[in-house]
Amino acid sequence: DSGVTQTPKHLITATGQRVTLRCSPRSGDLSVYWYQQSLDQGLQFLIQYYNGEERAKGNILERFSAQQFPDLHSELNLSSLELGDSALYFCASSVRGRALLYEQYFGPGTRLTVT
Amino acid sequence: DAKTTQPPSMDCAEGRAANLPCNHSTISGNEYVYWYRQIHSQGPQYIIHGLKNNETNEMASLIITEDRKSSTLILPHATLRDTAVYYCIVRVPVNNAGNMLTFGGGTRLMVKP
Numbered sequence: 001d002s003g004v005t006q007t008p009k010h011l012i013t014a015t016g017q018r019v020t021l022r023c024s025p026r027s028g029d030l031s032v033y034w035y036q037q038s039l040d041q042g043l044q045f046l047i048q049y050y051n052g053e054e055r056a057k058g059n060i061l062e063r064f065s066a067q068q069f070p071d072l073h074s075e076l077n078l079s080s081l082e083l084g085d086s087a088l089y090f091c092a093s094s095v096r097g098r099a100l101l102y103e104q105y106f107g108p109g110t111r112l113t114v115t
Numbered sequence: 116d117a118k119t120t121q122p123p124s125m126d127c128a129e130g131r132a133a134n135l136p137c138n139h140s141t142i143s144g145n146e147y148v149y150w151y152r153q154i155h156s157q158g159p160q161y162i163i164h165g166l167k168n169n170e171t172n173e174m175a176s177l178i179i180t181e182d183r184k185s186s187t188l189i190l191p192h193a194t195l196r197d198t199a200v201y202y203c204i205v206r207v208p209v210n211n212a213g214n215m216l217t218f219g220g221g222t223r224l225m226v227k228p
Binding site: 002004011031033035042043044045048056058089090092094102103104105106107108109111 | 147149153156157158159160161164188204206214215217218219220
């Protein structure tokens, strides 16, 4: 158990819909990262938040957005869903401190299926 | 960030040591080497990291060559539960900047009974 929790575990929805994925980082971790893993693209970084502020963006679609709340949990919002958005979505958190920045702890993921 | 090269797959007998190589010949002096693994459909799991010296923890050992152009992750007594994709990642840790991990193809380790 990494200490990072994600809900829901599974989500099945239709094209055009909007969903929200939730992540709670490990206690004390200020950084939250979102990654997407699809069959053909591998693990890809989407976005990072640090203490409520956006810190870095990867290949995140404009239809996707995220935020980190004062209690440090984060939500990833996916809208106008397409079949190609079906994937595993992972959240990770990390502690502060230079070398530890890449010692990230991943949640179990949310499997999104768009039909 | 330095590019890494890993063999796409390896087999290992249960109980034997698994030695997973990674080539990072363009690594710069302040880049660390990190290893992660992903067991089927689970979240990636941090294993170990190092800069220059060899490192060991309860999961594995990391051997970095003197010129730092390659490294080897060693699982001393592989079990069936070590079957996973292993990723070698090279990054410079910089505070107040994006610290995303970039995952390549990794090495698919199959531990066989």
